Amino acid sequence: MELLRDLTLILLATTIVGHFSTRIGVPAVIGQLLVGVVMGPALLGWLKLTSSLESFAQIGVIILMFIAGLESDLQLLKRYLKPSVLVAILGVIVPVAGSYLVAVSYHLPQTESLFISVIFAATSVSISVEVLKEMNALSSREGTTILGAAVVDDVLAVVILSVLVSTTGTAVGGHASGNLLITTLLQVIYFAAIYFVVRWLAPYLVKIGNRLLIPMGPTLMAIILCFGMAYVAEVVGLSDVVGAFFAGIAISQTDALSEVDRHIEPVGYAVFIPVFFVSIGLNMDFSGIGKQLGFIVILTVVAVLSKLIGAGGGAKLAGFSWDSSLAVGAGMVSRGEMALIIAQIGFAAKLMGAARYSSIVTAIVLATLIAPFLLRLTMNRVTKGQRDRSKVRPVGEN
Template sequence: MTELAAAPVPTIPHHSLLVFLLQLSVLLFLALALGRLAARFKMPAIVGELLAGVIVGPSLLSHVWPDLADWLLPKDPGQQHLLDAVGQVGVILLVGITGMELKFDLVRRRRHTALRVSLAGLLVPLGLGVGVGFLLPASLMAGDTSPTVFALFLGVALCVSAIPVIAKTFMDMNLLHRDVGQLTLAAGVIDDIVGWFLLSIVSAMATAGLSTGTIAASLLHPVAVVVAAWLVGRPLVKWALRAAGRSSSSTPTVAVTTLIVLLGAAATQALRLEAVFGAFVCGVLIATSGELDREKLAPLRTAVLAFLAPVFFATAGLRMDLTALARPTVLAAACVVLAVAILGKFVGAYVGAAMSGLGRWEALAIGAGMNARGVIEVVVAMVGLQLGILGAETYTIIILVAIVTSLMAPPILRVAMARVDDNAESDMGMTGTKTRDLASPSPASPASV
């Protein structure tokens, strides 16, 4: 009996491929151009990259030239998924690189102070965010989202900080070597770790429901992932990087590093946790392996930061709908959420710094640095949108929080640091000039976004 050959899988239609290539080209061009323009005005590049998507998306182009908008961004799900796939690969690798850039020596040097600052800076905005989440109108929730999951997710979104934005801000202001800069980065490292952990828990709850069993699983699965990664993954990562590092070429190191991050993302995705959590854990494993030659990772950083990350942020901007702010309910909610985000982070960081014996201006400077949400907030918002926790309105609000808080950091830091006494700062217990190498991001590090 002759077996019939399976029908070949059809390739991407000619027109779909054309539209996809033009989408990438337009978004990348606008993201790079506006990102450079933002940097020229001393703003984070991510502001310009998000604006690229806003221009092409429903906030502007759909109103100014609807026919072109419908042709360039058709509503066909298959067409949208092509662009989303590129963005997802970009954010997974970006989060992995962020994990690789964390400086744990900073945490070891000031672990007690950094822990107090970080926990207060996390718990206060987390609690306020959860409270506001329960108070917001049900019309701002997506579909049949549980109010509890929505409130928890909003709390997580408001408690995160962004190491890339913090590092870039301090570096641009020549404050990275100061004790305040080092302490802020150390607290930010802890924030990042706890933030990704909380995001994975809430994401699992949103996917599996809120029964006692699923809540327990949501709490235990991330812990199990971290334990397994440390006990099993760490030796494998060390072996793989050592083998790749024997080559004088950077190609094996880049390939192995990329593979580790992608496999880690696939593992947590399979466990119904977020793929970015696995990418972050693998990035940390790579950073702590002792086998990483950072110079050989330069090609990967360049590819991610020059191409994949700008495309991801542009696609994130595509999903913003600023016209929604014309509705009084949405505008009022945006003002409340933004105020709570700013107040919560400043109060939390200030309390933690004050508990550590720091002066008010040092505390204000730390609060300003940790208030910057930047890239991390955008990733969190995209996760919420993909899981159906956030609607278009709440997604837009959270992206606005990321933009506004990142723009606020430099001017407040200038005011606070101008009043910090160098002699008083030296009493904080760490010689800042000796720690410059621990925190200085490489030229192509995520700090550039």
């Protein structure tokens, strides 16, 4: 069976590469991404992104963001709401302007230029989450701000995409883009309903799980909530990872947190999450890329710098230090699955020609590959600065 062969190759390769990546101080996720590039259509051609692997990858990113929600401190998220909004807004405006100017300079049509700018406005923090987890910094001020900003960023990108598709493109089946007013209203209702889920539904489901005469009852109810919220998020035109993230936050407020976290991580990291990271590399295709090389390089550079400057500038305006601001900006650089999803939606809605699609995907993947290195480098500077300050603390200070 082809799926079993693919899963065997992926899990064997990511296990070996992940081990040696960690051993030399490189985030394991980088090794997993490179496995996809090397074994995929870009180089060896041993793997291709089949519908079955896509389904595994989709479950992987949902579980990853659910775990991020579980490990997020809700009080910290509330505390850093203002910087998160500033980071998200500037982290959208600057990349939109930068990538639009690149597209226009290459004489692309107005609609296509606008759409490319929307693609690179998006942020996908699933890879940043993994790096922050490896560094035990997910609940830090920087990590919490990145998570909060990513949610706001996702909403802004989806709203902009909805406007663009509903006014200039062809409606895409399965996405709420036909009527902008209804779509926006549904999204507002969805976010309002999150309070109900956190306050009442999640504790009730955990209580039911505790009464079930089956193993891991609370964990099963938590997974049902995760998948259910992810599905409803997609129905109202949001990314499913938004629903998964808030489902994790809802469960984190119950007494089942430690049990669910202990059970869900082996499920995700044993199979689904490695497949997700490999799938990003499998999107790479170097055929005919030579003619577009200049466009790809410039777009990639702008994609990286615009998030660093925009999101990092938002953090600086919110009172963060320069090192922390750069770390927040680096955490927002990754475009990952969110940008790839938007690119696919726009391509299906005829907002972008086939000639540019592969180049855009390549730039997305390159920016995603660069992001973990930047985040690790900048977070190491933050950690070093904190250690240095603690060493020079006055003798009488607690």
